[in-house]
Amino acid sequence: MVWLLWWFAVLSTVIHAVRGEGVTYDGRSLIINGQRKILFSGSIHYPRSTPEMWPSLISKAKEGGIDVIQTYVFWNIHEPHYGQYNFSGRRDLVGFIKQIQAQGLYACVRIGPYIESEWTYGGLPFWLHDIPGIVYRTENKPFKFHMQRFTTDIVNMLKSEQLFASQGGPIILSQIWLWLFKPGVPWVMCKQHDAPDPVINTCNGMYCGKTFAGPNSPNKPSIWTENWTSLYQTFGEEPNMRSAEDIAFEVTLFILKKGSYVNYYMYHGGTNFERTAAAYVITSYYDQAPLDEYGLIRQPKWGHLKELHAAINQSSEPLLSGENITFPLGPLQQISTQYNTRSMKSSQKFDSLENWEEYKEVIPNFDETSLRANTLLEHMNTTKDASDYLWYTFSLQQNSSNAQSLFNVVSLGHVLHAFVNGEFVGSAHGRPEDRSFTLQNVLSLNEGTNNISLLSVMVGLPDSGAHLEHQFAGLYKVTIGEHEDKDFNNYPWGYQTTFDAPAGNDPLALNLGSMGKGEAWVNGQGLGRYWVSFLTSKGNPSQTWYNVPRSFLKPTGNLLVLLEEETGYPPDISIDTVSLIQL
Numbered sequence: 001m002v003w004l005l006w007w008f009a010v011l012s013t014v015i016h017a018v019r020g021e022g023v024t025y026d027g028r029s030l031i032i033n034g035q036r037k038i039l040f041s042g043s044i045h046y047p048r049s050t051p052e053m054w055p056s057l058i059s060k061a062k063e064g065g066i067d068v069i070q071t072y073v074f075w076n077i078h079e080p081h082y083g084q085y086n087f088s089g090r091r092d093l094v095g096f097i098k099q100i101q102a103q104g105l106y107a108c109v110r111i112g113p114y115i116e117s118e119w120t121y122g123g124l125p126f127w128l129h130d131i132p133g134i135v136y137r138t139e140n141k142p143f144k145f146h147m148q149r150f151t152t153d154i155v156n157m158l159k160s161e162q163l164f165a166s167q168g169g170p171i172i173l174s175q176i177w178l179w180l181f182k183p184g185v186p187w188v189m190c191k192q193h194d195a196p197d198p199v200i201n202t203c204n205g206m207y208c209g210k211t212f213a214g215p216n217s218p219n220k221p222s223i224w225t226e227n228w229t230s231l232y233q234t235f236g237e238e239p240n241m242r243s244a245e246d247i248a249f250e251v252t253l254f255i256l257k258k259g260s261y262v263n264y265y266m267y268h269g270g271t272n273f274e275r276t277a278a279a280y281v282i283t284s285y286y287d288q289a290p291l292d293e294y295g296l297i298r299q300p301k302w303g304h305l306k307e308l309h310a311a312i313n314q315s316s317e318p319l320l321s322g323e324n325i326t327f328p329l330g331p332l333q334q335i336s337t338q339y340n341t342r343s344m345k346s347s348q349k350f351d352s353l354e355n356w357e358e359y360k361e362v363i364p365n366f367d368e369t370s371l372r373a374n375t376l377l378e379h380m381n382t383t384k385d386a387s388d389y390l391w392y393t394f395s396l397q398q399n400s401s402n403a404q405s406l407f408n409v410v411s412l413g414h415v416l417h418a419f420v421n422g423e424f425v426g427s428a429h430g431r432p433e434d435r436s437f438t439l440q441n442v443l444s445l446n447e448g449t450n451n452i453s454l455l456s457v458m459v460g461l462p463d464s465g466a467h468l469e470h471q472f473a474g475l476y477k478v479t480i481g482e483h484e485d486k487d488f489n490n491y492p493w494g495y496q497t498t499f500d501a502p503a504g505n506d507p508l509a510l511n512l513g514s515m516g517k518g519e520a521w522v523n524g525q526g527l528g529r530y531w532v533s534f535l536t537s538k539g540n541p542s543q544t545w546y547n548v549p550r551s552f553l554k555p556t557g558n559l560l561v562l563l564e565e566e567t568g569y570p571p572d573i574s575i576d577t578v579s580l581i582q583l
């Protein structure tokens with residue numbers, strides 16, 4: 001979701017218009033090849049599912065009355081290292097758009113390049129952080145240089161594949177940063193009430209039917225770019241349930257107020273695989289959308305909206321060309337749709353202990369570290385996003401025996417596990433709404449040398465907020481003593497970054513209900529971060545099941561690897577099949 005835009009860096013949508021052909025607009029609607037359209041669009045993000053899932057997701061969207069598939073372009077998965085592009089597998093943007101085209105739908109491509117979207121670092125590659133003098137999302141020379149380079153490369157790639165509507169392709173809309181381009185092309189902009197001509201201001205949110213004041217000129221159509229089908233979920237939160245009726249009512253109201261384009265955010269949310277989720281965001285993304293995380297049809301949401309789309313499409317003639325007419329539909333119009341519920345059935349247990357091997361991470365001591373600094377280093381700038389984990393270590397000379405000392409550590413993100421002389425002494429973590437947290441312990445220190453090792457863990461990089469390039473994570477303040485007598489902020493610290501990722505037809509899910517916090521891989525494919533021990537206010541884990549796409553598995557000999565930071569019980573893990581039960 002894009003909540004906020006800076007005035008100097010306006011996220012905009014280009015409508016692909018070429019000499020009266022392709023796509024134009026007027027005060028009523030977009031006009032495609034000379035025809036007015038009421039368009040229903042659904043967000044499906046290609047890296048949040050697998051290429052094997054795309055055809056079925058798109059065909060279920062089409063069957064549900066969706067005309068346009070909208071996606072962001074995710075810069076940091078395409079250019080993880082400066083100048084080295086990757087468009088393979090889940091990163092195959094062109095393959096995804098060609099699949100949309102093959103099924104006869106339109107595409108809306110939001111290039112960003114800053115996308116927010118609960119995606120780690122808002123889609124920006126972390127290496128941007130080390131470009132001298134960079135300030136993100138501003139009229140900043142180095143930032144503009146890299147954005148322009150990436151955006152141009154993407155547009156050229158899509159052009160060379162003939163994917164824009166003006167070339168006969170499916171892309172009717174695209175969003176780019178306004179100041180990269182010369183005026184003279186029509187634009188769309190979300191959440192900007194004073195959009196300058198010819199930019200079209202649009203609405204994002206749940207209740208645009210009620211809240212959107214409309215376009216700021218009679219020559220612009222009314223467009224709802226992000227109609228949120230529920231809300232994303234963070235660890236510690238219960239799922240957000242938005243009813244089908246609530247969505248359908250708002251959509252109808254918006255159309256009746258001359259809206260002509262509605263995008264459902266998300267139509268299929270999918271999975272934040274590997275380490276792609278932003279800070280504290282769970283791997284399951286908008287599971288409550290019309291297509292659930294596994295690509296299954298969620299009823300009654302999917303069916304209710306399908307009927308609504310059909311009804312509006314049937315009335316589109318009078319809606320689009322009539323002059324403010326009212327006509328009765330008769331009493332008791334009813335939408336009849338199916339209801340279903342989802343069932344998870346255990347298909348394989350991992351309860352034979354001889355199949356598990358355990359490797360214990362060696363807790364590094366100061367003497368064994370090679371990266372040294374006389375100060376506390378910022379977490380993200382030290383790991384460069386190559387890992388979630390950073391060890392902070394120091395050694396402390398204690399002159400008296402039986403010393404009981406109050407130990408106080410303040411961290412700005414996100415989790416901390418503390419060890420003294422190889423023994424675990426405590427953990428603490430922050431929350432999405434309050435990243436700062438304190439770990440306090442009374443320590444028994446040895447006379448002589450004591451090894452203090454603090455494991456700082458991030459649960460995704462932030463994706464929003466001012467001055468993203470200056471945001472701070474990791475240890476902030478370390479003191480020992482009742483009155484914080486001894487301050488270790490400017491003290492010799494040793495650092496180590498660790499834990500590199502190790503190398504039927506029903507959807508599958510890994511049930512990690514017996515585990516604590518960590519990360520999971522199947523055959524080297526990252527399922528994402530799990531955090532079952534972080535309970536909601538109702539005492540439930542925010543997420544127990546983790547999507548395992550069939551394409552990650554071999555027929556036999558699959559390897560499941562878990563990195564557990566707490567004390568999980570692996571024998572109770574199971575692979576469950578996910579299926580629907582009609583009600």
Ligand SMILES: *C1O[C@H](CO)[C@@H](O)[C@H](O)[C@H]1NC(C)=O
Nearest residue numbers: 227228229246247248250251
């Ligand atoms: C937008 O999405 C919200 C949340 O799912 C829904 O309640 C509302 O009816 C939708 N409105 C439109 C116009 O799509």
Ligand SMILES: *[C@@H]1O[C@H](CO)[C@@H](O)[C@H](O)[C@H]1NC(C)=O
Nearest residue numbers: 036037038039313314316317
């Ligand atoms: C109604 O739906 C059909 C089939 O999807 C589509 O071709 C047509 O453009 C739609 N009409 C309008 C006015 O959007």
Ligand SMILES: *[C@@H]1O[C@H](CO)[C@@H](O)[C@H](O)[C@H]1NC(C)=O
Nearest residue numbers: 084085086087088089090091
């Ligand atoms: C591109 O990404 C894929 C999938 O993650 C990976 O296997 C491959 O090694 C990457 N290619 C390059 C050239 O980095």
Ligand SMILES: *[C@@H]1O[C@H](CO)[C@@H](O)[C@H](O)[C@H]1NC(C)=O
Nearest residue numbers: 255256257258323324325326
């Ligand atoms: C339709 O016309 C009526 C009567 O002129 C007016 O009050 C109303 O605001 C109009 N509605 C729209 C949606 O333009």
Ligand SMILES: *[C@@H]1O[C@H](CO)[C@@H](O)[C@H](O)[C@H]1NC(C)=O
Nearest residue numbers: 129130378381382384469470
């Ligand atoms: C980030 O780390 C680099 C070294 O990789 C260093 O040159 C730079 O000063 C650091 N930036 C900040 C803000 O600490």
Ligand SMILES: *[C@@H]1O[C@H](CO)[C@@H](O)[C@H](O)[C@H]1NC(C)=O
Nearest residue numbers: 396397398399400403480486
């Ligand atoms: C212990 O004594 C050494 C040497 O006198 C001193 O440098 C150090 O700060 C003392 N440690 C503590 C914890 O007081």
Ligand SMILES: *[C@@H]1O[C@H](CO)[C@@H](O)[C@H](O)[C@H]1NC(C)=O
Nearest residue numbers: 365367421422446449450451
């Ligand atoms: C502290 O670490 C050093 C280097 O690893 C080790 O030789 C020493 O035994 C450790 N001391 C304690 C008390 O664990």
